[in-house]
Amino acid sequence: MEDPYDANTNPGGYVNLGTAENHLLFDAIAPFLREAAVIVEADAHYNELYGISFLREAVADFLQIRAKRPLSPEHIVIASGASAVLELLAFTLCDPGDAILIPTPYYPGFDYDLGLRSGAELVEVPLDSPDFRLDEARVEAAFADATSRGTRVRAVLLTSPHNPLGQVYDEALVHRVVDFATRKEIHVILDEIYAESLLPGVEHFSGLRIKNPLIHVVYGFAKDFGLSGYKVGILHSESAQVVAATQELSYFHTVSTVTQRMLAGLLRDPQLPELLRYARSRLNDSYGRVIEKLSQHGIPYLPGNGGIVIWIDLRAFLRSSSFEDEQRLWQELLDQERVSISPGQAFHCKEPGWFRLCFTAPIAHLDAGLERLGRGLTRTP
Numbered sequence: 528m529e530d531p532y533d534a535n536t537n538p539g540g541y542v543n544l545g546t547a548e549n550h551l552l553f554d555a556i557a558p559f560l561r562e563a564a565v566i567v568e569a570d571a572h573y574n575e576l577y578g579i580s581f582l583r584e585a586v587a588d589f590l591q592i593r594a595k596r597p598l599s600p601e602h603i604v605i606a607s608g609a610s611a612v613l614e615l616l617a618f619t620l621c622d623p624g625d626a627i628l629i630p631t632p633y634y635p636g637f638d639y640d641l642g643l644r645s646g647a648e649l650v651e652v653p654l655d656s657p658d659f660r661l662d663e664a665r666v667e668a669a670f671a672d673a674t675s676r677g678t679r680v681r682a683v684l685l686t687s688p689h690n691p692l693g694q695v696y697d698e699a700l701v702h703r704v705v706d707f708a709t710r711k712e713i714h715v716i717l718d719e720i721y722a723e724s725l726l727p728g729v730e731h732f733s734g735l736r737i738k739n740p741l742i743h744v745v746y747g748f749a750k751d752f753g754l755s756g757y758k759v760g761i762l763h764s765e766s767a768q769v770v771a772a773t774q775e776l777s778y779f780h781t782v783s784t785v786t787q788r789m790l791a792g793l794l795r796d797p798q799l800p801e802l803l804r805y806a807r808s809r810l811n812d813s814y815g816r817v818i819e820k821l822s823q824h825g826i827p828y829l830p831g832n833g834g835i836v837i838w839i840d841l842r843a844f845l846r847s848s849s850f851e852d853e854q855r856l857w858q859e860l861l862d863q864e865r866v867s868i869s870p871g872q873a874f875h876c877k878e879p880g881w882f883r884l885c886f887t888a889p890i891a892h893l894d895a896g897l898e899r900l901g902r903g904l905t906r907t908p
């Protein structure tokens with residue numbers, strides 16, 4: 528961050544393809560935000576700390592397209608980022624020592640969001656290379672194993688589209704996991720922060736479509752809207768108890784009224800569907816660019832269909848199949864080529880050699896980063 532790449536002013540700087548941020552949209556979204564940035568006196572004062580009704584109403588209207596059924600603003604809680612929403616859920620659902628099941632590899636932020644302060648234990652549901660396919664039998668096995676150790680399992684977490692795998696779960700799988708959870712009376716947290724970031728023709732099955740008080744859907748503005756700095760997260764839950772508890776706790780994670788006003792204006796803008804279509808076409812362009820370059824450089828990858836990252840397979844570029852060597856490769860790419868990608872170990876991946884690359888960096892960064900990656904990998908081992 529101290530020495531970032533810039534094609535004109537700092538071509539020798541570091542290229543960051545490691546952080547999952549969407550840089551493709553700001554030029555398109557800025558006019559919407561400027562238009563929505565109105566100053567009204569009500570916003571200068573305290574209001575509902577869990578999200579002002581005008582934003583919760585706009586969010587409910589926006590999300591019900593995905594839900595394909597009416598949603599109520601009463602079931603929505605706004606907090607400062609999806610991370611904050613996840614923490615609210617962990618505090619609400621778990622006592623210290625209770626477990627949340629999570630398929631690996633998973634987004635490393637979950638360790639902090641769900642586990643760090645709540646004291647919940649994150650129990651891994653390990654998935655196998657090279658396709659990392661989830662099935663409900665794996666969830667059941669992890670549940671049985673944790674229960675036999677005397678651990679109380681309170682929830683299972685699914686991320687769709689997935690970070691770092693860049694894929695969506697199909698409808699049948701989501702139903703099977705929800706059915707299992709319902710039988711065991713455990714909760715299902717569905718992190719859908721990348722729900723609008725889909726490649727053409729891809730159907731994302733949202734947990735919002737299922738009416739079940741055990742399902743809690745997490746969304747936010749960080750990825751699909753490229754507004755990670757605004758720090759706004761959304762919870763939708765049809766459990767009165769979960770909504771009541773998270774509303775109370777959100778006191779510590781409130782979003783500024785000014786930000787809420789702008790985002791409500793953005794969601795109410797009649798041009799929003801066009802903006803989202805444009806966002807998808809840019810996503811598709813970048814995805815096309817990244818897979819073309821990866822293929823040119825002989826770098827295998829897990830084909831993606833949703834999200835802003837791609838899971839690449841650098842196992843053939845390791846000297847030995849070890850996490851030490853994965854770290855060595857990561858460090859060499861960083862030091863010698865000045866390109867940053869994220870090593871699989873950080874995602875609790877069980878096999879060394881997998882890395883996550885974010886393809887929604889600015890286009891010039893993406894091109895330079897892929898060039899450097901290709902060069903760095905021809906030099907190793």
Ligand SMILES: Cc1ncc(COP(=O)(O)O)c(C=O)c1O
Binds near residue numbers: 547634758
């Ligand atoms: C799956 C997932 N959930 C949550 C977050 C955190 O989102 P926010 O920046 O809104 O706290 C991220 C950010 O990378 C993410 O990838």
